[in-house]
Amino acid sequence: MALLEIEHLTKEFDGVTALQDVSLEVREGEILGVIGPNGAGKTTLFNCITGIFTPDRGTIRYRGEPIQRRRPHEIARRGIARTFQIVRPFPTLSLTDNVLVAYGHRYYPRLRASATASRTQASLQACRGLLDRVGMPAGHQRAAGALPLGLKKRLEIARALALNPSLLLLDEPSGGLRHEESQELLELIRRLNQEGITIVLIEHNMPIVMGVCRRLVVLDHGIQIAEGDPAAIQRKES
Amino acid sequence: MLSGYVVTVLITIGIYVILALSLNMITGYAGQISLGHAAFMGIGAYTSALLYTRAEFSFWPAFLVAGLVAGAVGAVLAIPCLRVREDFLAITTMGINFVVEATFLYVPFFGAGMGIGGINPPSLFGSEISKPGFLLLVIGVIAAVITVDRWLARSWIGLAWAAIREDEAAAGTMGIDVVRFKVLAFTLGSAGAGLAGSLYAHFLTFIMPVNFGFGQSIVILSMVVFGGIGTLRGPIVGAILLGALPEFSRPAMEYRTLLYGILLLLLMRYQPDGILGERSLLVRGWHALRQQAAPMKN
Amino acid sequence: MIWQQIANGIATGAVYALTTLGLTMVYGVLRVLHVAHAGVYALGAYVGLWAFRFTGNFWIGLVVAMAACALAGVLIERFLYAPLLHLPRIIPLIASIGLFIAMEEAFRIVAGPYALAYDAEVRFGSLALGPLRLTGPQTLILTVTLVLLGLLWLLLSRSKVGLAMRATAMDAEITSSFGVNTRAIIALNFLIGSAMAGAAGALIGVYDNQVWPTMGSVPAYKCLAIVVLGGLGNIPGSVLASFLIGLAETLLIGIVAIPFPRDALAFVAMILVLMFRPYGLLGRA
Ligand SMILES: Nc1ncnc2c1ncn2[C@@H]1O[C@H](COP(=O)(O)OP(=O)(O)O)[C@@H](O)[C@H]1O
Ligand SMILES: [Mg+2]
Numbered sequence: 037m038a039l040l041e042i043e044h045l046t047k048e049f050d051g052v053t054a055l056q057d058v059s060l061e062v063r064e065g066e067i068l069g070v071i072g073p074n075g076a077g078k079t080t081l082f083n084c085i086t087g088i089f090t091p092d093r094g095t096i097r098y099r100g101e102p103i104q105r106r107r108p109h110e111i112a113r114r115g116i117a118r119t120f121q122i123v124r125p126f127p128t129l130s131l132t133d134n135v136l137v138a139y140g141h142r143y144y145p146r147l148r149a150s151a152t153a154s155r156t157q158a159s160l161q162a163c164r165g166l167l168d169r170v171g172m173p174a175g176h177q178r179a180a181g182a183l184p185l186g187l188k189k190r191l192e193i194a195r196a197l198a199l200n201p202s203l204l205l206l207d208e209p210s211g212g213l214r215h216e217e218s219q220e221l222l223e224l225i226r227r228l229n230q231e232g233i234t235i236v237l238i239e240h241n242m243p244i245v246m247g248v249c250r251r252l253v254v255l256d257h258g259i260q261i262a263e264g265d266p267a268a269i270q271r272k273e274s
Numbered sequence: 275m276l277s278g279y280v281v282t283v284l285i286t287i288g289i290y291v292i293l294a295l296s297l298n299m300i301t302g303y304a305g306q307i308s309l310g311h312a313a314f315m316g317i318g319a320y321t322s323a324l325l326y327t328r329a330e331f332s333f334w335p336a337f338l339v340a341g342l343v344a345g346a347v348g349a350v351l352a353i354p355c356l357r358v359r360e361d362f363l364a365i366t367t368m369g370i371n372f373v374v375e376a377t378f379l380y381v382p383f384f385g386a387g388m389g390i391g392g393i394n395p396p397s398l399f400g401s402e403i404s405k406p407g408f409l410l411l412v413i414g415v416i417a418a419v420i421t422v423d424r425w426l427a428r429s430w431i432g433l434a435w436a437a438i439r440e441d442e443a444a445a446g447t448m449g450i451d452v453v454r455f456k457v458l459a460f461t462l463g464s465a466g467a468g469l470a471g472s473l474y475a476h477f478l479t480f481i482m483p484v485n486f487g488f489g490q491s492i493v494i495l496s497m498v499v500f501g502g503i504g505t506l507r508g509p510i511v512g513a514i515l516l517g518a519l520p521e522f523s524r525p526a527m528e529y530r531t532l533l534y535g536i537l538l539l540l541l542m543r544y545q546p547d548g549i550l551g552e553r554s555l556l557v558r559g560w561h562a563l564r565q566q567a568a569p570m571k572n
Numbered sequence: 573m574i575w576q577q578i579a580n581g582i583a584t585g586a587v588y589a590l591t592t593l594g595l596t597m598v599y600g601v602l603r604v605l606h607v608a609h610a611g612v613y614a615l616g617a618y619v620g621l622w623a624f625r626f627t628g629n630f631w632i633g634l635v636v637a638m639a640a641c642a643l644a645g646v647l648i649e650r651f652l653y654a655p656l657l658h659l660p661r662i663i664p665l666i667a668s669i670g671l672f673i674a675m676e677e678a679f680r681i682v683a684g685p686y687a688l689a690y691d692a693e694v695r696f697g698s699l700a701l702g703p704l705r706l707t708g709p710q711t712l713i714l715t716v717t718l719v720l721l722g723l724l725w726l727l728l729s730r731s732k733v734g735l736a737m738r739a740t741a742m743d744a745e746i747t748s749s750f751g752v753n754t755r756a757i758i759a760l761n762f763l764i765g766s767a768m769a770g771a772a773g774a775l776i777g778v779y780d781n782q783v784w785p786t787m788g789s790v791p792a793y794k795c796l797a798i799v800v801l802g803g804l805g806n807i808p809g810s811v812l813a814s815f816l817i818g819l820a821e822t823l824l825i826g827i828v829a830i831p832f833p834r835d836a837l838a839f840v841a842m843i844l845v846l847m848f849r850p851y852g853l854l855g856r857a
Pocket of ligand 1: 049052053054072073074075076077078079080081
């Protein structure tokens with residue numbers, strides 16, 4: 037069984053069809069690439085999966101359970117984490133606090149635990165570990181809003197990892213980064229995948245896509261125009 | 275010792291400190307602008323006054339029930355507030371304040387325009403507590419509120435509120451049930467206002483709807499913003515300074531309100547973080563001083 | 573009886589429309605809850621009254637009031653809001669409340685705490701539409717409102733400047749990238765909106781035959797409710813909501829005689845509507 041199954045997904049905004057009858061599946065352990073021009077509906081796809089938008093039609097099943105009507109926090113708690121195309125760390129919180137926010141997902145469901153569980157030591161250690169894991173340089177007490185873009189993107193990944201996800205959705209992680217930064221990112225994505233996290237990657241940078249994805253989905257104007265092996269798709273495109 | 279007049283002023287300021295701290299939970303920590311905090315103070319005051327004058331409750335249980343009722347109403351009224359955001363939320367809370375005030379003013383059960391009188395100060399061991407005793411009570415409640423405040427700020431609840439304040443949608447994708455934590459902020463903040471309202475009623479011994487109008491909400495909010503929203507020290511200092519302002523500006527009685535308006539305006543223009551907020555002149559100066567002093571210690 | 577109430581409701585709605593227009597225009601371009609707009613409205617009444625006393629002509633008073641308020645609006649935008657726009661919404665809101673308090677106090681100190689009579693004898697024909705009879709002052713208010721609304725509509729829909737104004741309200745950043753001077757457009761929004769509020773103040777001063785320092789207090793908050801009801805920043809929505817609230821107030825209070833304060837009605841209506849349409853009657857996300 038696939039980890040995530042999407043069937044006939046449709047989402048419209050005031051007459052603009054952002055996604056039209058999209059069906060795809062994400063298999064356990066893979067890195068699936070999603071490509072397509074601007075406005076193709078890629079980000080909307082992530083927003084539907086993570087519960088930010090409710091789809092107009094269609095189903096999204098995660099480990100067999102329909103989640104298309106669930107709210108964002110319920111989906112996050114089931115192990116689906118994401119980053120944002122336009123980065124949105126919590127700007128006045130420190131880097132550690134940014135990661136801690138996500139680490140707290142294990143306490144939020146119970147009010148008692150949210151009020152009484154300690155926020156120190158063990159969890160702090162874990163969050164520092166995550167920041168190191170994504171290659172964040174020292175200075176974890178800085179406010180996140182002041183970071184350069186590349187580090188904000190890493191912070192978002194660290195934050196997503198704190199949810200202990202099985203499925204990680206990355207929305208154009210290399211957008212706006214320099215070449216070396218993209219290369220490091222590529223390595224990080226590979227490493228995370230080897231550690232057992234299934235990844236869906238929206239990406240414009242074709243070398244990265246070709247470097248890590250075994251399977252691709254191509255969207256255009258909300259329609260899924262191709263799916264399959266990257267080499268075959270590249271041949272068809274050109 | 276302290277003259278009766280000074281004690282009276284200190285009690286009033288103390289009640290404002292409780293109000294400012296409780297509003298700070300909603301607006302400062304959880305980031306939900308509320309222009310209707312006085313409504314919950316009023317709900318607490320009326321609950322306490324009615325229980326005391328009609329149901330023969332003594333002050334202490336009436337005080338606690340006032341907090342509970344205000345908190346419960348806060349939770350219920352948070353629900354319409356959840357549908358709307360930012361500016362719509364601000365105006366909705368303002369509307370709630372007008373509607374609550376109108377209810378006190380027009381429903382005979384609440385004493386209508388006459389308000390409720392004959393609310394005595396609390397008794398302890400059979401005798402009514404003195405004014406300095408009342409001041410101690412207020413200080414005790416402030417200490418309790420500060421304890422809860424620190425507790426929350428250090429808990430996962432405080433972190434969840436901070437995340438919601440900074441970015442609601444991102445907070446949701448981090449596993450935070452945004453609705454639940456917002457309702458929690460409104461509930462706790464309103465309960466604090468209810469306790470303050472009960473103290474206010476038993477201190478003044480009579481209450482009128484106008485005490486809990488929109489103007490009062492603005493006074494409370496100004497205190498929070500004036501001191502430094504989202505910090506602990508800010509609302510306390512804001513309540514003390516703005517609460518004491520009428521006493522200090524007595525010589526300029528005629529121009530008092532004018533000065534108040536101009537003060538708010540100038541502060542927002544030149545120190546938008548309040549006098550003790552993180553980016554205020556004073557706090558930055560203090561950090562700079564400490565950094566200069568640090569190498570000397572080594 | 574009911575027709576007379578309807579006439580009163582229309583006149584009230586017209587004044588609300590004039591006052592809320594400025595608020596909604598300002599919100600449209602700056603996203604600021606401009607509480608001090610009601611101070612500008614009261615300023616219009618005072619200036620109108622003084623100019624009328626000085627010249628003996630109501631119309632000159634009206635024009636001078638509009639001009640003074642337009643100037644006040646531009647100054648408020650330039651010196652108060654412009655530097656605060658990048659800050660959290662609550663900052664300009666509190667600043668605006670501070671300015672409003674200061675303005676009311678300034679009126680009291682300068683002109684005294686009591687209501688002043690504004691007995692401009694405006695000769696204006698009454699109007700009868702079937703059973704609906706508008707008195708002279710009511711016809712005056714409705715006529716001035718409709719003329720100003722018509723002019724605004726022409727400006728917005730038929731002129732280049734109007735196009736720039738609408739574009740700026742939609743997205744100031746993109747609009748300025750097309751070479752439009754959005755700073756000037758924002759100032760123009762304040763200018764027009766404040767002039768309208770000035771006209772509303774002068775008209776209501778004559779209609780009620782009094783001008784007093786806190787005459788803006790109720791409009792300050794009620795107009796916010798109306799603007800939100802219509803859909804913040806939405807001009808037709810705010811005109812619609814103004815007339816609806818004007819009529820609802822006079823009819824419900826005057827005829828049904830429900831024991832509810834007239835001034836809280838706008839808020840009840842607003843809260844009920846927001847439950848079903850979180851962005852107001854004609855507003856959008
Ligand atoms: N919140 C929204 N409201 C209205 N339209 C939207 C919204 N989000 C996306 N769209 C529209 O949906 C289409 C797809 O957008 P998006 O998913 O962001 O594309 P991509 O990520 O592939 O560039 C675009 O036409 C966009 O304008
Ligand atoms: Mg996108």
